[in-house]
Amino acid sequence: MLPKADIEGHGMEKPYLSIVIPVYNEEANLAPLMERLYPAVQGTGRSFEIIFTNDGSRDRSLEILRRMAEDFAGVKVIEFNGNFGQHMAILAAFEMSAGEIVITLDADLQNPPEEIPRLVAEIEKGHDVVGTIRQQRQDSTFRKLASRIVNITTNKITGMQMRDYGCMLRAYHRYVIDNINRCRESTTFIPALAQTFASNPSEIEVGHAERSMGESKYSFYSLIRLNFDLMTGFSVVPLQLFALFGIITSVLSVAFAIFLLVRRFIVGAEVEGVFTLFAILFFFIGIIILGIGIVGEYVGRIYQEVRKRPRFVVRRTYGFDE
Numbered sequence: 331m332l333p334k335a336d337i338e339g340h341g342m343e344k345p346y347l348s349i350v351i352p353v354y355n356e357e358a359n360l361a362p363l364m365e366r367l368y369p370a371v372q373g374t375g376r377s378f379e380i381i382f383t384n385d386g387s388r389d390r391s392l393e394i395l396r397r398m399a400e401d402f403a404g405v406k407v408i409e410f411n412g413n414f415g416q417h418m419a420i421l422a423a424f425e426m427s428a429g430e431i432v433i434t435l436d437a438d439l440q441n442p443p444e445e446i447p448r449l450v451a452e453i454e455k456g457h458d459v460v461g462t463i464r465q466q467r468q469d470s471t472f473r474k475l476a477s478r479i480v481n482i483t484t485n486k487i488t489g490m491q492m493r494d495y496g497c498m499l500r501a502y503h504r505y506v507i508d509n510i511n512r513c514r515e516s517t518t519f520i521p522a523l524a525q526t527f528a529s530n531p532s533e534i535e536v537g538h539a540e541r542s543m544g545e546s547k548y549s550f551y552s553l554i555r556l557n558f559d560l561m562t563g564f565s566v567v568p569l570q571l572f573a574l575f576g577i578i579t580s581v582l583s584v585a586f587a588i589f590l591l592v593r594r595f596i597v598g599a600e601v602e603g604v605f606t607l608f609a610i611l612f613f614f615i616g617i618i619i620l621g622i623g624i625v626g627e628y629v630g631r632i633y634q635e636v637r638k639r640p641r642f643v644v645r646r647t648y649g650f651d652e
């Protein structure tokens with residue numbers, strides 16, 4: 331049984347809700363976001379904090395956030411020393427969050443802040459992680475297709491069950507956040523990480539909007555990287571599949587060698603079919619290179635972890651009590 335959320339416990343010292351938002355070059359979105367977010371959070375009638383992590387923005391985002399920290403009660407800002415990525419930005423805010431319920435959200439208004447009360451209600455029903463499924467997702471067909479592939483392969487490989495990994499509008503119970511804070515890995519994917527600690531997760535459908543201003547920070551290449559993070563970060567199934575494939579190929583090639591030997595006695599020496607042989611050879615060389623690549627992905631990650639560099643560097647914080 332999970333520790334029951336303390337619903338009465340108001341008081342500005344320890345907020346009940348922590349809203350966590352990563353920000354990278356979002357100057358045009360911050361004011362419209364705040365206009366909708368603040369009333370939505372206040373409307374829940376709970377004590378709250380809103381933690382923005384400025385992930386090394388090169389536009390005016392930091393300046394705007396600092397002003398918000400002064401103007402709005404409960405708004406706090408973590409300033410990173412550079413760009414460490416969306417997931418590190420969220421992890422840094424998790425470490426500094428105090429809320430009984432922690433909610434993550436994108437800064438680009440793709441996730442409607444008006445859904446927050448529904449997420450809170452879902453956690454209060456006793457769920458420890460609440461994921462969301464984007465209804466009528468407003469992204470390019472290509473992005474949606476890519477996501478489908480990610481969702482299906484991730485569920486298959488990690489053995490988890492989630493319909494939509496990509497949507498960052500999510501709620502977590504403090505107990506799950508504490509466990510996430512104990513993980514020190516330097517590449518991660520938060521929804522999947524949280525799923526490994528969840529004992530009673532749930533998913534609800536939420537609306538989804540087009541990015542209101544600016545561009546997506548994810549290129550095709552970084553989406554591929556993210557997918558590798560997901561697969562190698564949460565399972566060794568790719569390696570096991572390779573070992574399995576190796577075993578099957580060896581068995582088949584022994585059978586093939588016996589076949590060729592017998593044939594040699596019946597038909598005699600042959601040299602035809604050289605190009606077929608090449609085609610088969612190229613196919614296997616391709617597979618071998620892929621295998622080395624997969625091993626490399628794991629080795630690279632192990633290297634990153636053993637170096638033990640800081641995962642992110644906080645330059646300053648605003649709005650947190652000393």
Ligand code: UDP
Nearest residue numbers: 352353354385415416419436437546547548
């Ligand atoms: N973001 C970040 N650091 C990065 C890239 C993105 O903090 O290096 C933030 C970004 O400001 C936004 C959220 O992560 O609040 C999601 O980014 P984006 O909208 O570009 O991703 P998409 O919606 O296209 O998946």
Ligand code: MG
Nearest residue numbers: 436438440541
């Ligand atoms: Mg977005």
